[in-house]
Amino acid sequence: xxxxxxxxxxxxxxxxxxxxxxxxxxxxxxxxxxxxxxxxxxxxxxxxxxxxxxxxxxxxxxxxxxxxxxxxxxxxxxxxxxxxxxxxxxxxxxxxxxxxxxxxxxxxxxxxxxxxxxxxxxxxxxxxxxxxxxxxxxxxxxxxxxxxxxxxxxxxxxxxxxxxxxxxxx
Amino acid sequence: xxxxxxxxxxxxxxxxxxxxxxxxxxxxxxxxxxxxxxxxxxxxxxxxxxxxxxxxxxxxxxxxxxxxxxxxxxxxxxxxxxxxxxxxxxxxxxxxxxxxxxxxxxxxxxxxxxxxxxxxxxxxxxxxxxxxxxxxxxxxxxxxxxxxxxxxxxxxxxxxxxxxxxxxxxxxxxxxxxxxxxxxxxxxxxxxxxxxxxxxxxxxxxxxxxxxxxxxxxxxxxxxxxxxxxxxxxxxxxxxxxxxxxxxxxxxxxxxxxxxxxxxxxxxxxxxxxxxxxxx
Numbered sequence: 001x002x003x004x005x006x007x008x009x010x011x012x013x014x015x016x017x018x019x020x021x022x023x024x025x026x027x028x029x030x031x032x033x034x035x036x037x038x039x040x041x042x043x044x045x046x047x048x049x050x051x052x053x054x055x056x057x058x059x060x061x062x063x064x065x066x067x068x069x070x071x072x073x074x075x076x077x078x079x080x081x082x083x084x085x086x087x088x089x090x091x092x093x094x095x096x097x098x099x100x101x102x103x104x105x106x107x108x109x110x111x112x113x114x115x116x117x118x119x120x121x122x123x124x125x126x127x128x129x130x131x132x133x134x135x136x137x138x139x140x141x142x143x144x145x146x147x148x149x150x151x152x153x154x155x156x157x158x159x160x161x162x163x164x165x166x167x168x169x170x
Numbered sequence: 171x172x173x174x175x176x177x178x179x180x181x182x183x184x185x186x187x188x189x190x191x192x193x194x195x196x197x198x199x200x201x202x203x204x205x206x207x208x209x210x211x212x213x214x215x216x217x218x219x220x221x222x223x224x225x226x227x228x229x230x231x232x233x234x235x236x237x238x239x240x241x242x243x244x245x246x247x248x249x250x251x252x253x254x255x256x257x258x259x260x261x262x263x264x265x266x267x268x269x270x271x272x273x274x275x276x277x278x279x280x281x282x283x284x285x286x287x288x289x290x291x292x293x294x295x296x297x298x299x300x301x302x303x304x305x306x307x308x309x310x311x312x313x314x315x316x317x318x319x320x321x322x323x324x325x326x327x328x329x330x331x332x333x334x335x336x337x338x339x340x341x342x343x344x345x346x347x348x349x350x351x352x353x354x355x356x357x358x359x360x361x362x363x364x365x366x367x368x369x370x371x372x373x374x375x376x377x378x379x380x381x382x383x384x385x386x387x388x389x390x391x392x393x394x395x396x397x398x399x400x401x402x403x404x405x406x407x408x409x410x411x412x413x414x415x416x417x418x419x420x421x422x423x424x425x426x427x428x429x430x431x432x433x434x435x436x437x438x439x440x441x442x443x444x445x446x447x448x449x450x
Binding site for chain 1: 179182183185186187189190191192193194196197198205207208211215219222226295296297298299300301302304306333334341348368369370373
């Protein structure tokens, strides 16, 4: 793959992330289910990692993490490192352990989002934000509602990847 | 193992650690100010957010006109009657305040004064996480908005406090956010207490009133206002009313659940109190 192909490929992925970000920040937070809105950006990072492997996954996770830290209120940089690690882990899992299909992506997303929710729970308990029951009442619906969007995001990024391969004749 | 990391993007992980550390230090050092990348993104996306907000307002208007026409017409009639009553009250109030002014002059008391400087703003985005309750507004430091400014709705009900200020945007914590804490004044009993956001109540759009005065009988519906304690916030802004009173798990102290007066879910236009001068 030439340098130009490489840039073009990630430009495609960046453009395909725009509607996901738009949905996440402007649309879905107006229509909550069980009082929560889904977290699409982590799902997007993990989905691309499953399709692209460790290096691509870590790089895309890093970029999405920076975006999360820039657009989410009260972010302190944790998403930059967190999504990079999740992208790297999901990429490694799909490269060496799981299959690169919808099932593998769903498993990686479930594991990745669970880790993120566990971090939220630990932070909430440590800072005395609320008791475990109250935190779980947000974390569990958020995890499940976000997982539902794998059905939408996996075909979307899979289609984008197919277009990239076709366009760049890889 | 070494080769595994070398072939699998270890450099990206190192960059992520460095970026995380820089962002963490920057967010700690820049209290009330977004990090530079966040500010740039905010500035760039504010016109888009304004557009989406206008579109949502227009869609809501069309929906209301199509499906709630009769309901809105009835509400309009009721409001007209209410305005007539209020105009009469205002005329009586004007005469009372003139009399009050004369009496104050006679007794040599200082004039009561209440000057608030407002900046109107539009809500352009709502919380994008489930762990906080925030609104993004389309006014920022270039319009003189600062962290700690109070935000009210058209009826003067407190909506929240500005927490982060970008160039042409700002993020505010709503009154139900778990991180909010401020003094409160109970108008009927003329006592003070503390308003606190509570994570468990946040999802229900409510907040908590703690440190309730002992030997004071509070009742459902009591109005809760902001207090002038500390001088950080203007006094007498309506926060909400008492919905229920509880005893905490230890059985020692009581707290009340407050229903905010501002309708946080459908807010489009708000007013930021940039400065205030109140003499009681």
